[in-house]
Amino acid sequence: MSRVGVIGAGHGVFGRRSDATVQELAFEAFRLAIKDAGISRDDLDATVVAAVPEYHKQRSVAGVVQEYLNLNPKPTWLTEVACASGSAAIRTAWMAIKSGVHQVVAVIGCQKMTEMATAEILALMGRVGEVQWESIFGSTFPGYYAMFATSHMHEFGTTHEQMMQVAVKNHFYGSKNPNALFRKEIQLDKAMNSDAVASPFCVYDCCANADGAACLILAEESRAKALSKKVVWLDGVGCATASMSVLRRPNLVGLPSAVEAGQQAFRMAKVTAKDVKVAEVHDCFTIAEIMAYEDLGFCKKGHGGKFIEEKRSYIGGEVAVNVDGGLKAKGHPIGATGVSMAYEIVKQLRGESGERQVPNADIGLTHNVGGIGQYTFVHLFRRD
Amino acid sequence: MFSWFGKVSFVSYTKVSDFAVHLKDGRMMGSVCKDCGYTTFPPRADCPQGLSGNFEFKEYSGKGKVFTHTTISAAPTGFEDVAPYTIVVVELDEGGRLMAWAGDTVPAKELKIGIPVQVVPRIFEDSPEIKLYYTVEKPGATWKKAPAPHLG
Ligand SMILES: [Zn+2]
Helix, strand or coil, X not given: CCCEEEEEXXXXXXXXXXXXXXXXXXXXXXHHHHHHHCCCHHXXXXXXXXXXXXXXXXXXXXXXXXXXXXXXXXXEEEECECECHHHHHHHHHHHHHHCCCCCEEEEEEEECCCCCCXXXXXXXXXXXXXXXXXXXXXXXXXXXXXXXXXXXXXHHCCCHHHHHHHHHHHHHHHCCCCCCCCCCCCCHHHHHCCCEEECCEEHHHECCECEEEEXXXXXEHHHHHHHCCCCEEEEEEEEEECCCCHHHCXXXXXXXXXXHHHHHHHHHHCCCHHHCCEEEECCCEHHHHHHHHHHHCCCCCCCHHHHHHCCCCCCCCCCEECXXXXXXXXXXXXXXXXXXXXXXXXXXXXXXCHHHCCCCCCEEEEEEEECCCCEEEEEEEECC | CHHHECCCCCCCCCCCCHHHHHHHCCCEEEEEECCCXXXXXXXXXXXXXXXXXXXXXXXXXXXXXXXXXXXXXXXXXXXXXXXXXXXXXXXXXXXCEEEEEECCCCCHHHCCCCXXXXXXXXXXXXXXXXXXXXXXXXXXXXXXXXXXXXXX
C-alpha cells in the first residue's frame, strides 16, 4: 500500500495574539506551508481543521477558515478530541489519503484561547473532568495531573524537583524557538517556589493557554514524490482511548491510551522506541512528560524521573524530547498543538532546525494527548 | 433531584437521580446489575458488560482506602470561597471509587495513598438550597441516617 508523506509545513507565532482572528492565524500557517511545499492551492483536494469549539465565539470554525483561505468549494471538516484535536486531524487526513478518496490534504490546527474573559476560562476549567461525579468537587485540569503526580511520587519515589527539571529543559529550548510563547530560560529554585496551583504543582509545572496555528500538507506517495524533494513520511499512526473518569482508570501512574497508541504506531512503522531520535510529547504538565517517557518505552515505568534528572531527554541524550520548548514554553493553543508537534518533527527530520537541530534525526515521534489521556495519538515520521 | 449533588451542579437529570435522595438521607448508593451482578460506584443504570438496563441500588459502607489526592489552590468558578480544598479519590471496599473532599479529621498533611478512610455523607448547612457532598474522615466516623424512603 502506498505511503503518506508530508510535503509542506508551516507554523505561526504562538502567544497572546490579540492582533488576529482564528482564521487569520490559520492563514499565516497555511501560507507558510503552501510556500514550503512549493505547490499551489489548486493542488489541494481537501482540508481538515483541528480546533476546540468552546473557546471560539465563531461557531463552526472549519467553515470560516475554508472561506478565508479561498478554498471553497473543496471539502473540509473539523476534528475535535480536546488537546489531541491536531493529531486527530492528521490521522483523518492520513485515512482519507490511504483510502484513495483524496491525494493531497492540508491539515490546519488553529486556536484562539485568549479572546475569552478570565471568568469564562475559570468556568470552563471547572468542567474539564467528568461533570456528574467529579467536577462537583471543584476538580481542575491541573488538579487531575496533580493526582497522577501524587500517585507517581508515591509508587516510584519521583520527586517534584525531577518534575520541575522537565520545565527547566523545555524553557531552555523554548528560549531558542522564535515561535514560542515564553522565550526565557528559568531557574529550578525559582520555579519550585512559584505559586501553588494543585499540590504538588505550582505555576511552573503548568503549560499556558495561547493562540496559534500550524499547518501540514500531506500527500499520497506518488503525488508526494512528484511534488516534493524533501518528503517526510508518516509511516506509523496509533490511536487509543481511556476512561473519561479517573475513577475508572486501572492506575494513575501512566496513560493506558498512550501505551496502546505507541505500540500501534511502532508496529505499523516497524521501529522501536530505541530508534526514535527526536520526540514531541504532550507536556501539558511536568509529570505528563515523565509519564510519556515511560508509556512510550524510552525508559522503564517508574524511571522517568531519573531519565530527566540525568538529562537523557536533552539533545545529546538518548532521545531529544520537546526541543522546540514543548507545550510548556511554546504555549498550548489546544487545537493547534498536535500539528505544531508534527511541524517540529518534520523540520528536525529535514535538518532545518538550526541551533536546536538533533544530530542524525531520521526517525521522529509525536505523542499528543487529549484531556488526561481520554485520547492519545502517537505518530511516527521517517525520512528516507 | 440530582441537582442536589455537589456544591455546583452540572447535571440535573440522570437515570440514577435517586442517588441524591438516598445521599440526603445518609446513604451512599452504588449499583448492581440485576442480570450479571456487576457492582460499581458511582452507580450506573446501564451495565457496561452485558448492556443491560436492569439495575438496582446497593448501599455502600463508605469504607475504603485513599487512592490519590491533591490540594487545589487555583479554584474554578463556584469554588473560590472554599479554596484551598483537598480532593481525595477513595478506592471503596465494595468496589468502585469516588471523589470527595478531605474532612476535618483527615488534614492534607496526614493524607497518604493506601491509608484506610471512612466516607461520610454531608449537607451544606448554610445553603438555602439542598446541596450534598461527602467527605473523607478517619475510620470509625459516624453520621445520622434517615429511615429508608419509598422511592418510585
Ligand atoms: Zn450486567
